Amino acid sequence: MPGPRALLGLGLLAAAAAARAGGRCPERGWSWGRGWNRSWGRERGWNRSRGWERGRCLPRRAMHGPSAGPGPAGLRFLGQEEAQAIDQELFTEYKFSVDQLMELAGLSCATAIAKAYPPSSFTTSQPAVLVVCGPGNNGGDGLVCARHLKMFGYQPTVYYPKRSSKPLFEGLTTQCKKMDIPFLPEFPTEAAFIDELYGLVVDAIFGFSFTGAVREPFGSILSTLERVTVPIASIDIPSGWDVEKGKADGLQPDMLISLTAPKKAAMHFTGRYHFLGGRFVPPALQEKYALNLPAYPGTDCVLQLT
Amino acid sequence: MHGPSAGPGPAGLRFLGQEEAQAIDQELFTEYKFSVDQLMELAGLSCATAIAKAYPPSSFTTSQPAVLVVCGPGNNGGDGLVCARHLKMFGYQPTVYYPKRSSKPLFEGLTTQCKKMDIPFLPEFPTEAAFIDELYGLVVDAIFGFSFTGAVREPFGSILSTLERVTVPIASIDIPSGWDVEKGKADGLQPDMLISLTAPKKAAMHFTGRYHFLGGRFVPPALQEKYALNLPAYPGTDCVLQLT
Numbered sequence: 001m002p003g004p005r006a007l008l009g010l011g012l013l014a015a016a017a018a019a020r021a022g023g024r025c026p027e028r029g030w031s032w033g034r035g036w037n038r039s040w041g042r043e044r045g046w047n048r049s050r051g052w053e054r055g056r057c058l059p060r061r062a063m064h065g066p067s068a069g070p071g072p073a074g075l076r077f078l079g080q081e082e083a084q085a086i087d088q089e090l091f092t093e094y095k096f097s098v099d100q101l102m103e104l105a106g107l108s109c110a111t112a113i114a115k116a117y118p119p120s121s122f123t124t125s126q127p128a129v130l131v132v133c134g135p136g137n138n139g140g141d142g143l144v145c146a147r148h149l150k151m152f153g154y155q156p157t158v159y160y161p162k163r164s165s166k167p168l169f170e171g172l173t174t175q176c177k178k179m180d181i182p183f184l185p186e187f188p189t190e191a192a193f194i195d196e197l198y199g200l201v202v203d204a205i206f207g208f209s210f211t212g213a214v215r216e217p218f219g220s221i222l223s224t225l226e227r228v229t230v231p232i233a234s235i236d237i238p239s240g241w242d243v244e245k246g247k248a249d250g251l252q253p254d255m256l257i258s259l260t261a262p263k264k265a266a267m268h269f270t271g272r273y274h275f276l277g278g279r280f281v282p283p284a285l286q287e288k289y290a291l292n293l294p295a296y297p298g299t300d301c302v303l304q305l306t
Numbered sequence: 307m308h309g310p311s312a313g314p315g316p317a318g319l320r321f322l323g324q325e326e327a328q329a330i331d332q333e334l335f336t337e338y339k340f341s342v343d344q345l346m347e348l349a350g351l352s353c354a355t356a357i358a359k360a361y362p363p364s365s366f367t368t369s370q371p372a373v374l375v376v377c378g379p380g381n382n383g384g385d386g387l388v389c390a391r392h393l394k395m396f397g398y399q400p401t402v403y404y405p406k407r408s409s410k411p412l413f414e415g416l417t418t419q420c421k422k423m424d425i426p427f428l429p430e431f432p433t434e435a436a437f438i439d440e441l442y443g444l445v446v447d448a449i450f451g452f453s454f455t456g457a458v459r460e461p462f463g464s465i466l467s468t469l470e471r472v473t474v475p476i477a478s479i480d481i482p483s484g485w486d487v488e489k490g491k492a493d494g495l496q497p498d499m500l501i502s503l504t505a506p507k508k509a510a511m512h513f514t515g516r517y518h519f520l521g522g523r524f525v526p527p528a529l530q531e532k533y534a535l536n537l538p539a540y541p542g543t544d545c546v547l548q549l550t
Contacts, residue, residue: 095418099343107348111543151523152543174339179526279395282423299355299396 072305074292077264080243083208086260086281086289094282099168101280102137104301105259106144108277109235112257112302113145113200114152116273117231122199126155130198132187132221134205134239135162141235141259142204143172149202150179157198159184161217187217191227201225201232203253205239208263214240226251233257233273241265261291262305276303316549318536321508324487327452330504330525330533338526343412345524346381348545349503350388352521353479356501356546357389357444358396360517361475366443370399374442376431376465378449378483379406385479385503386448387416393446394423401442403428405461431461435471445469445476447497449483452507458484470495477501477517485509505535506549520547 078086090096119127131146133139139160146156158181163169177183188194194201203225205218214222222240225232231254238256241247246268254271256262259278266274276293279301286293296303322330334340363371375390377383383404390400402425407413421427432438438445447469449462458466466484469476475498482500485491490512498515503522510518520537523545530537540547 094422095415097343097412097415099341100347103344103347104351107545114543168341171339171341175526178338178528180528282419284422284424299358301351 072292072294075262075294075305076289076291077262077267078289079264080208080211082289083243083260083263086285087208089285090281094285096280098137098140101278102140102144102168102172104280105235105278106141107148108259108275108279108301109141109145109202109204109233109257110148110152111300112255112273112275112277112304113149113202113233114154115302115304116233116255116275117200119153124197124199127153127200128198129154129156129200129202130194131156131158131202132205132225133158133160134207134218135164136207136209138204138207138235138237138239139164140169140172141207142202143169143176145202145204145235146181147172147176147179150176150181156202157182157184159187159221161187161221187221187224189224191224191229194224194228195230199230201228201230203232203234203239203251207236208243210237210239210241210243222251231255235259237263237265238269241268257302258305261289261293272306274305276305277301279303316536316538319506319538319549320533320535321506321511322533323508324452324455326533327487327504327507330529331452333529334524338529340524342381342384345522346384346388346412346416348524349385349479349522351392352503352519352523352545353385353389353446353448353477353501354392354396355544356499356517356519356521356548357393357446357477358398359546359548360499360519361444361477363397368441368443371397371444372442373398373400373444373446374438375400375402375446376449376469377402377404378451378462379408380451380453382448382451382479382481382483383408384413384416385451386446387413387420389446389448389479390425391416391420391423394420394425400446401426401428403431403465405431405465431465431468433468435468435473438468438472439474443474445472445474447476447478447483447495451480451503452487454481454483454485454487466495475499479503481507481509482513485512501546502549505533505537516550517548518550520549521545523547 131142133142146158149156233255234253235257236259237243238251238253240250244264246265255273256269257275257277258266260281279296375386377386390402393400477499478497479501480503481487482495482497484494488508490509499517500513501519501521502510523540
């Protein structure tokens with residue numbers, strides 16, 4: 001049986017090839033097809049430094065039709081109210097429990113991270129990951145993600161300053177602690193300390209319900225994260241961004257894991273990796289909201305969009 | 307058959323007795339504070355994933371990849387409901403038979419989720435094995451699990467008799483239903499696939515089908531060590547591991 005690394009590599013290639021459906025850039029008239037060798041990015045080279053614009057259809061994307069966004073043709077990018085409506089419907093009509101969907105969401109996040117940043121890619125001596133959890137469900141997704149990252153061989157550390165007292169969150173916290181995942185008593189004061197200790201930061205602070213001003217301690221935390229140079233993977237929405245308009249001077253994550261469907265903020269995402277996760281949306285709900293989700297590959301719980 | 311591993315599969319992999327399996331389960335809930343919802347979701351997802359690996363939709367000779375999922379009255383049945391839902395997401399056409407339904411909110415929720423995904427619930431069990439063979443390419447046995455003891459109550463006795471005569475493959479969740487959890491049942495169900503959850507039970511030593519998968523990738527390392535499970539490493543981010 002092939003070793004774990006080979007299987008993971010095969011999985012990466014298969015996911016990328018499947019997700020990279022052919023398409024056209026309407027403004028520029030060129031097209032891209034399946035597979036690595038026809039990727040525009042390959043000609044430009046994979047540059048791992050921050051701020052590099054991926055060699056795809058560049059930021060001035062065609063804004064016509066229902067798809068008005070990057071990614072597979074027709075894939076819809078949701079507004080904040082729509083995202084909240086779909087979420088509510090999953091709980092009230094479809095009778096999913098928060099436990100269930102949060103478990104699947106967090107598992108997706110850990111899986112996407114493992115595909116893009118395998119343990120072997122870390123330059124730190126251990127594959128050390130800092131998971132920063134906010135006060136709500138996005139933080140809960142982060143706790144689930146941390147636990148699965150531990151199962152996948154990473155060394156996660158959690159920072160969870162404003163803890164919900166709901167039983168679900170107390171349970172998630174206990175599960176992490178019993179897996180010997182440390183909880184930092186305070187946030188690293190300097191971005192350089194984070195860069196030194198961790199090879200990746202998971203941003204699980206704010207999600208699709210975020211509105212208005214950022215309350216402390218998250219303002220200071222985000223300021224520090226904005227100066228971090230190791231990659232940041234944001235769960236669902238880069239924290240601090242307007243859920244529809246983004247935030248040009250805000251966090252610039254390297255990875256975004258959109259849950260259920262991407263939100264409009266994702267149209268402003270310029271990092272290297274955009275994954276879709278949360279493979280639990282019933283077909284009838286997908287149709288009702290015309291999500292036009294591309295097919296997930298096989299039994300994978302994530303789909304690489306870019 | 308020597309040493310702590312006394313069983314087939316990777317060296318050192320332990321096959322659990324019934325009481326051990328129950329103790330580990332209890333510890334996951336009372337010490338580790340997992341919820342039943344969480345673990346059942348991961349367990350059912352494992353089962354659907356294992357099934358998809360061994361019996362991909364393209365391998366079905368029926369016109370659609372039709373699967374019959376037979377759910378018992380307890381948690382094994384719940385695993386089956388989760389499995390059915392994920393099979394639907396993976397492109398199968400599951401149908402559920404769930405004659406003795408728990409009234410607990412978890413199970414009512416799982417049932418609603420399946421119905422809202424247009425998964426039919428049969429009003430009665432096919433009377434002949436031949437009808438099952440005709441309509442379905444696979445049967446998922448989610449009737450009894452590791453807590454099973456004693457006699458089989460109706461309607462499950464008749465159901466198992468019928469399933470024993472079915473010729474399409476049967477995939478059993480955790481324990482082939484009707485088997486003693488440690489000793490097996492020589493004249494009982496002979497499934498083609500077994501998905502052991504958490505760790506295999508001693509009954510799995512009597513399993514002679516083609517596919518034995520391990521699922522339920524949620525056992526914390528400390529618990530694995532405490533019970534000397536000696537689980538082999540799962541590949542990458544897979545939620546299942548093929549043992550044979």
